[in-house]
Amino acid sequence: MKKTLVLVFHPDLDGQSHANKALAQAAAELPDVTVRDEYAIYPGGAIDAAAEQRLVEEHDRIVLQFPLYWYSSPALLKEWEDKVLAYGWAYGPNGEALNGKEIMVATTAGGATSEYRTENGGATMDEVLSPYRMTARYTNAVWHQPFVLFNAMELDDAALAEAAARYREALLA
Ligand SMILES: Cc1cc2nc3c(=O)[nH]c(=O)nc-3n(C[C@H](O)[C@H](O)[C@H](O)COP(=O)(O)O)c2cc1C
Incomplete structure (x- = not known):
């Protein structure tokens, strides 16, 4: 199996979270999968870019898991991108660290599938996630089909x- 790094960006994974907690726990049961609660690791928000880059280098597939907040991610994922995907590492001269690695987004959305349509000025989930797809493209990574969990605030234990x-x-595919 591919060595997989699941980076979870939820500000309260051990507290308020239901959906991301269930997904993170499921991922952690798999062999060759490393799951990291990034908000717990960096409570002050100061990402250790060198440590994160080393982890990325050691894995074949990088999963960015987060609840959808304002059609985007919680702030720490943006900070992670800005600090970790550095010039000379992810892009630019010798910036080949992500070449050929798989990038997969796993996101939970409070909205229903029916709310992610182009009618009346709306957008599909593929469109919402396009900054991640474009980032993967720019860094020559391989874009993996996203995992999306809709209605994430209303799921009972069986649905979770x-x-x-x-x-x-x-994750096994
Ligand atoms: C600040 C904030 C912004 C949110 N924005 C969106 C949004 O843009 N679209 C959406 O479908 N759900 C939105 N939600 C709902 C979350 O996506 C939902 O609560 C989360 O996915 C549930 O996962 P959890 O149980 O792990 O917290 C938002 C929630 C919060 C707290």
């Missing part, structure tokens, strides 16, 4: 267990 099983399958 079903989502966790789907997530495990996606």
Whole structure:
């Protein structure tokens, strides 16, 4: 199996989170998968870019897991991108660290599937996630089909267990 790094960006994974917690726990059960609670690791928000780059280098697939906040991510993921995907490492001269690595987004959305349509000025989830796809493209990484969990605030334990099983399958694919 591919060596997979799941970076979870939820500001309260051990507290308020239901969906991301269930997904993170499911991922952690798999062999060759490293799961990191980035907000717990960096409570002050100061990302250790060198340490994160080393971890990325050691894995074949990087999963960015987060709850959708304002059609984007919680702030620490943006900080992670800005600090870790550095010139001369992710792009620019010798910036080839992500070449050929898979990037997969796993996101949970409070909205229903039906809310992610282009009608009436709306956008599909593929469109919402396009900054991540473009970032993967720019760094010559391979864009993996995203894992999306809709209605994430309304799922009961059975639905969360079903989502966790789907997530495990996606991570194994
Ligand atoms: C600040 C904030 C912004 C949010 N923005 C969106 C949004 O733009 N679209 C959406 O579908 N859900 C949005 N939600 C709902 C979250 O995506 C949802 O609560 C989360 O995915 C549930 O996962 P959790 O149980 O791990 O917290 C937002 C929630 C918060 C707190």
